[in-house]
Amino acid sequence: MARSPVAIISRTPANLAGALVLALTLGTLIAVAIRAEVGTGLSAADWAAIQFTMSQALVSALVSVLLAIPVARALARRSFWGRGALITLLGAPFILPVIVAVLGLLAVFGRGGILNDAFGSIGLPEVSIYGFHGVVLAHVFFNLPLATRFLLQGWLAIPAERFRLAASLNAPVGRLLEWPMLRAVVPGTFLVIFLICLTSFAVALTLGGGPKATTVELAIFQAIRFDFDLGRAALLACVQFVICAIAAVVAWKVTAVDGFGAGLDRVVQRWDGSKVWDFTWITAAALFLIVPLSMVVIKGIPGLFDLPPSVFAAAIRSIGVALVSAILCVGMALALALHGGRMVAIIGVLPLAASGLVVGTGLFLIVFPFVRPSDLALPVTALVNATLALPFALRSLSPAIDSVVADYGRLADQLGLTGWTRLRLLILPRIRRPMGFALGLAAALSMGDLGVIALFADQSGATLPLAMYRLMGAYQLEAAAGAGLLLVALSLLLFWICDRGGRVNADV
Amino acid sequence: MLTFDAVTLSQGTFQLTADFQLQADITAVIGPSGGGKSTLLAGIAGFFEPSKGRVLWDNQVLTGTSPAKRPVNMLFQDNNLFPHLTIQQNVGLGLRPDLRLTQDQKQMVADTLDHVGLTDLGARKPAALSGGQQSRAALARVLVSQRPLVLLDEPFAALGPAMKDDMLRLVRETLVQAGKSVVIVTHDPDDARRFADQVILVADGVAHAPVSSEEIFANPPPALRAYLG
Numbered sequence: 100m101a102r103s104p105v106a107i108i109s110r111t112p113a114n115l116a117g118a119l120v121l122a123l124t125l126g127t128l129i130a131v132a133i134r135a136e137v138g139t140g141l142s143a144a145d146w147a148a149i150q151f152t153m154s155q156a157l158v159s160a161l162v163s164v165l166l167a168i169p170v171a172r173a174l175a176r177r178s179f180w181g182r183g184a185l186i187t188l189l190g191a192p193f194i195l196p197v198i199v200a201v202l203g204l205l206a207v208f209g210r211g212g213i214l215n216d217a218f219g220s221i222g223l224p225e226v227s228i229y230g231f232h233g234v235v236l237a238h239v240f241f242n243l244p245l246a247t248r249f250l251l252q253g254w255l256a257i258p259a260e261r262f263r264l265a266a267s268l269n270a271p272v273g274r275l276l277e278w279p280m281l282r283a284v285v286p287g288t289f290l291v292i293f294l295i296c297l298t299s300f301a302v303a304l305t306l307g308g309g310p311k312a313t314t315v316e317l318a319i320f321q322a323i324r325f326d327f328d329l330g331r332a333a334l335l336a337c338v339q340f341v342i343c344a345i346a347a348v349v350a351w352k353v354t355a356v357d358g359f360g361a362g363l364d365r366v367v368q369r370w371d372g373s374k375v376w377d378f379t380w381i382t383a384a385a386l387f388l389i390v391p392l393s394m395v396v397i398k399g400i401p402g403l404f405d406l407p408p409s410v411f412a413a414a415i416r417s418i419g420v421a422l423v424s425a426i427l428c429v430g431m432a433l434a435l436a437l438h439g440g441r442m443v444a445i446i447g448v449l450p451l452a453a454s455g456l457v458v459g460t461g462l463f464l465i466v467f468p469f470v471r472p473s474d475l476a477l478p479v480t481a482l483v484n485a486t487l488a489l490p491f492a493l494r495s496l497s498p499a500i501d502s503v504v505a506d507y508g509r510l511a512d513q514l515g516l517t518g519w520t521r522l523r524l525l526i527l528p529r530i531r532r533p534m535g536f537a538l539g540l541a542a543a544l545s546m547g548d549l550g551v552i553a554l555f556a557d558q559s560g561a562t563l564p565l566a567m568y569r570l571m572g573a574y575q576l577e578a579a580a581g582a583g584l585l586l587v588a589l590s591l592l593l594f595w596i597c598d599r600g601g602r603v604n605a606d607v
Numbered sequence: 608m609l610t611f612d613a614v615t616l617s618q619g620t621f622q623l624t625a626d627f628q629l630q631a632d633i634t635a636v637i638g639p640s641g642g643g644k645s646t647l648l649a650g651i652a653g654f655f656e657p658s659k660g661r662v663l664w665d666n667q668v669l670t671g672t673s674p675a676k677r678p679v680n681m682l683f684q685d686n687n688l689f690p691h692l693t694i695q696q697n698v699g700l701g702l703r704p705d706l707r708l709t710q711d712q713k714q715m716v717a718d719t720l721d722h723v724g725l726t727d728l729g730a731r732k733p734a735a736l737s738g739g740q741q742s743r744a745a746l747a748r749v750l751v752s753q754r755p756l757v758l759l760d761e762p763f764a765a766l767g768p769a770m771k772d773d774m775l776r777l778v779r780e781t782l783v784q785a786g787k788s789v790v791i792v793t794h795d796p797d798d799a800r801r802f803a804d805q806v807i808l809v810a811d812g813v814a815h816a817p818v819s820s821e822e823i824f825a826n827p828p829p830a831l832r833a834y835l836g
Contacts, residue, residue, distance in 0.1 A: 506686045509654055515675030515704040524706065528691040 108518055113438030116431035117446050123486045124453045127461020128340055134464050135337050136330030144310065145318065149338060151307075152314040155231060156296035159238035164289050166239070167246035168281065170384045173377035174247070175254035176369040185385055186251070189244035192388070194540065194594055196547025197241070197301035198564045199583040202571070203391030204228065204237055206398050206580075213390070233306035234314075238299065242292040244388065249291075253284035262369055272369070290350035297343055298454040301549040305568065315339045316456040323554055329464060336460040340453075347452030395583055402581025410582045413566035414589060417546055420481045420562055421593055425542035428485035429534060432492035436500045437526070447493040450486050458483050459551035476555035480562065484545035491544075492537040499533040500526060535601015539594035546590040563589070609651065609756065609788070611814070614660035616643070616650045623647060623809070626660070627816035629790075632783045634817055635799035636792045638809035639834055644792045647807075647814050648758045651790070652681045664756060675704075680749045682762040687745040688733040694720065694744045695729035701752035719747045723781060739770045743777065750781055757782055759791040775802045796835060800824050810834060 141149075174186065192200065207213050208228045215225045228236065257276050265272050303314040313321070315335055322332035435443045462479055463472055472479075503526055511525050527534070549564040556565055563586045570579035611625035623643040636644045649655035651662060653674035662669045669677050680701070688697045698716045699708050708716070720729050723743040725736075733741050742763055749757050759778070763771045775791075775798060782789050790807075793799055799806050805817040810830045827835060 507689065509652075509674070509681075509683065510686060510689075512654070512674045513652065513679075513681055514700045516700070517675070517704075520705040524692070524700075524704075525689065528689075 108437050108521060110438060112430075112434035113443070116434040117438075117442070119431065120446050120449060120486055120489065123458055123462075123483065124449045127458045127465070128337075130461040130464045131333045131336040131340070131457065134329060134333035136334055138330070141334070141338070144313075145315075145335065145338070147310060148313045148315045148318040148335070149342070151231070151312060152297060152316075152339075152342065155234045155238070155314070156293050158231075159235045159242065159296045160289050160293040162235060163239050163242040163246045163292050164250075164285055166243055166384075167250050167288075168285075169376075169380045170243070171247045171250035171254055172277070172372070173380045174251055176372060177374070177377050177381065179378075179381075185381070186248070188385075188388060189248050191392075192241045192244050194543035194547070194590060195241075195392075196549070196564055196583075196586050196590055197237075197299065198305060198549050198567055198571075199395055199547070199587045200240060200391065201237055201302065201305045202398070202567075202580060202583045203393075203395040204233075204240060206394035207391050208233075208236060213394075229306055230309070230312040234302055234312065237302045237306055238292075238296045240387070240391065241299075241302075242295060243384065245295075246288050246292060247384070249288040250281075250284055253280045256280070266369075287350070287353045290346065290353055294343070294346045294350050294451070297339075297346060298456075300454075300456050300553075301564070304549065304553065305571070315342065316454060319456050319460055320553060323460065323463060329467070332460050333464060336454075336457045339457050343452050343454055343457075347448075351448065395580070395587060398577075398580040399584025400581075402577040402579070403584055404581075406578060406581050406585070409561075410563070410566055410570075410578070410585070413561050413563045413582075414585060416477060416560070417563040417586075418589065418593070420477055420484070421542040421546040423478075424481040424484040424488070424545035425538045425593075425597070427481065428488045428492050428541040428545075429496070429538050431485065432489055432496050432537060433500075433534075435489075436493055436497040437522075439497075439501075443493075447490055447497075450488075451490050453487065455483055455487055455548070455550035456554070458486070459554045462551075463554055472555045473557035473560055476552060476557075476560045477562075479555055480548070480552045481545065483551045484548050485541065487548075488541040488544045491540055495533040495537040495540070496530060499530040503529045531601045533601070535598050538601075539597030542597055543590045543594040546593055547586065608665055609790075610661075610663040612661045612663060614650065614657045614662060616646050616655060617658040618646065618655075621646075622812050623650075623814060624812065625650075625814035627814075629788075629805070629807070629817050631788065631803075631805040631817065633779065633789045633791065633803045634805045634807060635803035635820065636790060636807045636809055636814075637794070637796055637799050637831075637834070640794065642809045643812070643814070644809050645760055647809060648681065648760050648790065648792060651677075651756070652679050652758055653677050677756075678754045679756045679758060680752055680754045681758040681760065682745050682749065684761050684764060687762060688741055690733050693730055693732055694725065694736070694747075697733070697744060698729075698748045698751055701748040701750075715751060716747075719751050720744075723747045723750070723777065738766055739773065742766065742774050746774075746777060746781060749787075750785060755787055757787050757789045759789065761792050761794065764794070771798075778802075796824070808834070 174182065205212060205228060208226070209215070210225065218225060227233070257280055261276055262272065265275055298316065300316040300320070303317040304320065307313060307317055315338055319332050319335045319339065322328045322335060435447060459479070462483070466472055466475055507525060511521055516525055547564055549568060552562050552565050556562070561569065563582065567579050567582040567586060570582060609629040611627055614625045616623045621643070623646055625647065636647060638644055646655060650657055651669070653669065653672065657670060664678050695716055696706055698719060699706050699712070702708060702712050702715070717729060720726060723746055725740060725743055725747065728736065728740065733744065736744065745762065763774045766774065778789055779802065791803070800820055803820045806820045806823045807817050808815045808828070808831050815830070823831060
């Protein structure tokens with residue numbers, strides 16, 4: 100259909116947003132590449148970091164996907180009380196601050212945790228959560244739910260009639276229906292999780308470290324904060340970018356799944372499989388999620404009433420950063436989605452491949468000659484968080500805007516609704532729900548972020564996750580647990596307020 | 608007067624030609640589905656530009672101008688009201704797209720709602736109205752605007768037969784009374800016979816020149832005979 104000859108909405112905001120994303124992702128990369136000191140090349144420690152980064156991501160993704168297969172299959176074919184709540188809970192780790200989850204895992208699997216107490220009482224040796232298996236454990240905690248949601252969607256996409264047909268023919272369901280589905284869905288799921296694990300700085304920061312368990316991102320952080328070796332940090336940032344770019348391109352080619360999809364609430368009637376095994380898997384997965392989360396609450400409550408004033412100051416800074424970041428992110432997503440087109444689609448996925456630490460290193464190198472990085476810690480954090488959350492906001496807003504245009508575009512064209520008027524009277528009122536969701540998601544992601552802020556902030560300008568990390572480092576565990584509970588409560592509250600705001604009084 | 612000056616509307620391999628002038632109170636567009644009735648209307652409204660020829664209204668060339676700048680109001684098969692705006696606001700859009708209405712304009716909206724039988728319903732949202740009332744509200748918006756040509760692309764198709772007749776009568780009593788020309792797409796030849804002054808038959812890639820409805824149904828040309836069966 101031919102477009103009307105006049106531009107209906109100005110292209111300037113989209114161009115600005117696009118330029119900002121390009122500057123932050125590719126621009127910072129140029130800054131990093133220029134400063135990279137190739138010199139003697141990569142040291143043995145650098146190679147060890149690369150190897151660790153790859154191997155932990157590989158094992159994390161593998162374990163997450165392998166465990167997700169029986170859990171998703173059990174959820175797909177069993178109906179039980181609390182199934183809906185459990186599936187909702189599977190979405191929770193996505194907006195859960197990483198450092199809070201780590202605290203919960205420490206309370207279960209760490210020194211003096213539930214598991215080691217149990218081991219100790221029956222005379223087994225203590226296990227340590229730090230190092231390779233700790234990093235993998237945390238990644239599985241975050242990504243097993245994600246993988247389960249992806250695979251559950253795959254299972255529920257198989258039409259119920261086919262199961263009925265297979266049952267009546269007494270045909271093997273696994274080989275006939277499930278194996279082809281898994282072959283289509285598993286590679287994409289694996290690669291998405293692999294990519295997430297490549298860029299999960301906060302897990303490496305809290306559970307990794309030392310010569311045997313340092314990721315490239317952690318090495319960048321150490322090069323800047325401890326050695327102030329900017330040339331080496333820049334070189335490592337280039338390495339990290341190359342790793343991410345390769346993984347992202349492969350993932351983009353293979354992936355066709357969307358874990359945010361709705362419709363996970365039905366159960367397909369099945370005639371195969373063991374009930375006992377299915378419920379064993381479901382229970383195990385639920386406990387693996389619920390016990391650490393409960394520990395965050397149980398351990399957090401005592402500390403909550405005794406928090407140092409610095410934690411409250413950090414909480415206020417975090418809320419400010421989260422709000423600015425959310426508004427910026429959704430504003431950019433709105434501008435880009437209204438513009439539409441292929442270029443926007445590419446700009447929309449660029450941040451997925453970007454590592455927050457690489458972007459942060461680039462910005463550090465750019466601003467360092469002119470100002471103290473710590474003076475810019477909060478604005479830079481808000482900006483980088485907004486950019487990294489952009490793909491998720493776009494994924495929520497783009498389809499909504501497309502359907503508004505499909506339903507009401509002609510009427511609006513005809514009535515002369517253009518520019519700001521079109522936005523105010525048509526688009527914004529009709530995308531309130533996805534916009535509320537996107538705002539909430541961006542705010543919660545920014546609230547819990549522990550990445551760029553760690554590069555930039557000094558002692559006085561910490562956000563809540565960084566303040567919490569420092570409390571943990573200083574072995575003030577009760578205060579850290581209290582701060583963790585405050586952090587997760589604030590994150591969920593921000594998400595809930597935004598999401599709720601989009602739903603109340605929305606005319607569908 | 609609406610003029611199709613050697614117009615060709617093309618979409619992929621589909622082509623529709625039109626070359627005639629049109630002057631009537633109500634003109635019905637009839638023909639088989641997929642024949643191009645809606646395409647013809649989209650060509651007048653500016654949603655679809657002709658690949659050849661020009662569309663004119665009273666010597667003013669419409670081709671190349673945006674839908675909002677044409678002397679045309681169009682009602683579609685559905686989604687003629689914004690569900691998040693009140694009926695008053697929906698009607699007010701016909702006067703000012705940014706809804707900054709003067710007191711006089713607000714009065715005009717209220718008067719027009721009275722006129723179409725929606726007294727006191729202006730504060731409601733479309734979902735709180737019946738299908739027939741929603742159609743009346745959409746007509747009210749067309750009525751308040753100053754544009755002389757109205758295109759109706761089967762907007763009453765979802766209504767029951769009695770309600771549809773009511774609406775077609777209302778079209779004549781309000782829109783035609785206000786001096787507007789109405790072009791209406793319909794798949795019901797009976798509607799065309801009873802309510803239209805002229806009929807355009809769209810079939811086999813051609814929009815035929817309008818013929819008075821008495822004449823065309825008394826003595827149907829081969830294409831119409833094939834369609835009526």
